[in-house]
Amino acid sequence: MRPLAYARVDTVDDAVATVVTGPGRAFLAGGTTEVDLWRLGVTAPELLVDINDVPLAGVEETADGGVRIGALARMSDVAGAPAIRQRFPGLAQALLLGASEQLRNMASMGGNLCQRVRCAYFRDTATACNKRDPGSGCSALHGFNRGHAILGTSEHCIATHPSDAAVALVALDAVVQTVGENRSRNIAIDDFFLLPADTPHLEHPLEYGDFITAIDVPGLPLARTSHYLKLRDRTSYEFALVSVFAAAHVDGGFIRDVRLALGGVGTKPWRARRAEEILLGRPATSQFFREAAEAELADAVPRTYNGFKVELATRAIVRALDQTIAGGTG
Numbered sequence: 016m017r018p019l020a021y022a023r024v025d026t027v028d029d030a031v032a033t034v035v036t037g038p039g040r041a042f043l044a045g046g047t048t049e050v051d052l053w054r055l056g057v058t059a060p061e062l063l064v065d066i067n068d069v070p071l072a073g074v075e076e077t078a079d080g081g082v083r084i085g086a087l088a089r090m091s092d093v094a095g096a097p098a099i100r101q102r103f104p105g106l107a108q109a110l111l112l113g114a115s116e117q118l119r120n121m122a123s124m125g126g127n128l129c130q131r132v133r134c135a136y137f138r139d140t141a142t143a144c145n146k147r148d149p150g151s152g153c154s155a156l157h158g159f160n161r162g163h164a165i166l167g168t169s170e171h172c173i174a175t176h177p178s179d180a181a182v183a184l185v186a187l188d189a190v191v192q193t194v195g196e197n198r199s200r201n202i203a204i205d206d207f208f209l210l211p212a213d214t215p216h217l218e219h220p221l222e223y224g225d226f227i228t229a230i231d232v233p234g235l236p237l238a239r240t241s242h243y244l245k246l247r248d249r250t251s252y253e254f255a256l257v258s259v260f261a262a263a264h265v266d267g268g269f270i271r272d273v274r275l276a277l278g279g280v281g282t283k284p285w286r287a288r289r290a291e292e293i294l295l296g297r298p299a300t301s302q303f304f305r306e307a308a309e310a311e312l313a314d315a316v317p318r319t320y321n322g323f324k325v326e327l328a329t330r331a332i333v334r335a336l337d338q339t340i341a342g343g344t345g
Contacts, residue, residue: 019053020061025068027194027226033064035196035224042066042226044087044123047114048130056140057131057147071228074098080234086125086192086227090114090180093124103232105241105260105339106183112245113179115252125227128181128191128207129219132174133254134163145171145215153215161320162256165328167282168316172215174282175254176208181284183243183260186276189232195225204230208283237264237272240342244335245278246327255279257328259335265299275336280315280328287311290332299340301333308332 024030034040039061043049052058071085074096082098093099094110114122136142136154143152155163155173163173181204189204202220209217221227241262247253258278264271273294275287290307297303308329315325 017053017056017059018061019063021063021065023065023068025070027069027071027228030064030066030069031194031196031224031226033062034226037062040064044126045089045118045121047118047122048126052131052138055138057138066226077231077234080236081232084124084230084232086229087123089120090122090124090127091116091119094119101239102234103183103187103238103241105238105243105262106180106187106232108243109179109183109245109258109260112243112258118252124180124230127178128184128204128227128230129221130177131218133177134174135159137174145211146174146218147216149214149216156318159320160318162254162279163318163321164282165280165315165317165321165324166277166285166312167210169211169213169215169282171213172211172282173318174211174215175279176281176283177254178284179243179245179255179258179278181208182258182276182278183241184230184232185284185286186241186260186262186274187232187235187238189230191227192229192231193221193225193227195222200225201231204284205286211282235262235274237262237274240264240339241274242335242339244331244338246331257324257331259328259331261332261335261339263294263299263336263339265340268298270294270297270299273336275311275332277311277328277332280324287332289313299336301337304333304336305329 041060043063071087073085075083094107137144142154164175191202245258255278260276262274277285290311293307
């Protein structure tokens with residue numbers, strides 16, 4: 016039996032200090048990922064530091080019309096917060112589609128951003144995985160890779176990032192607030208997720224002991240008509256094959272502002288900046304939506320079993336934009 020120690024703290028400073036004073040220590044919030052990985056032998060922490068008593072579970076409105084989401088706010092509470100439902104309905108949808116109700120009631124927002132990939136090879140310690148064991152290889156490259164990424168991949172890793180909420184937050188230009196030993200940082204969320212390149216074991220720019228305190232979502236008027244579309248093998252608890260967060264402002268039949276991000280297809284939550292650029296100033300029609308989608312997917316690298324995602328993602332972008340412009344319903 017592997018030994019595991021436990022500690023409980025109630026302030027950010029105590030949380031950071033408890034972790035940085037020794038190796039092999041990790042924060043524990045909802046535990047919906049951390050405990051599973053420990054049981055599977057994927058991770059081997061020596062001490063879990065329970066941070067659930069740290070008062071960071073609020074959702075506060077900000078002066079610019081945005082919100083500050085505490086890192087320990089539960090997914091279900093954030094999805095139900097009036098400011099989220101009214102100002103960022105696409106984010107609320109992403110949260111509600113992100114897991115089972117039981118998990119949403121436990122999982123924290125900070126933990127959701129830091130959750131590890133759901134690649135079966137990552138979780139199977141008998142297989143090669145560069146995320147788990149750097150330099151060992153990537154079994155998914157020539158294995159069963161139906162659910163794996165087609166954007167942002169490398170020859171070292173093709174695992175998709177699993178978070179639905181992160182897709183919405185990337186489109187909304189959220190900022191992650193962190194505190195570490197003698198430092199604090201504001202990290203743009205698109206920079207918070209790292210591409211695998213030749214270091215897939217490095218998923219975030221966090222240093223040992225860094226503690227996420229909040230996620231700031233700036234006020235964005237077009238987010239009030241945002242929509243989140245998730246395509247998956249079953250409508251119950253399941254990860255996305257393809258998902259799309261879309262928000263658009265249309266005036267006179269032309270797109271004046273637009274935000275797009277994809278899930279289920281990238282090694283990180285994928286901001287579709289190429290598609291956004293093409294759509295600006297264009298007529299709000301399915302023809303142009305498809306043109307922008309095809310341009311965004313032009314650099315896709317499909318593997319043996321996931322080539323269908325190229326067309327599926329293209330159609331999903333068109334559908335999400337149609338639904339968003341029709342009022343975010345459907």
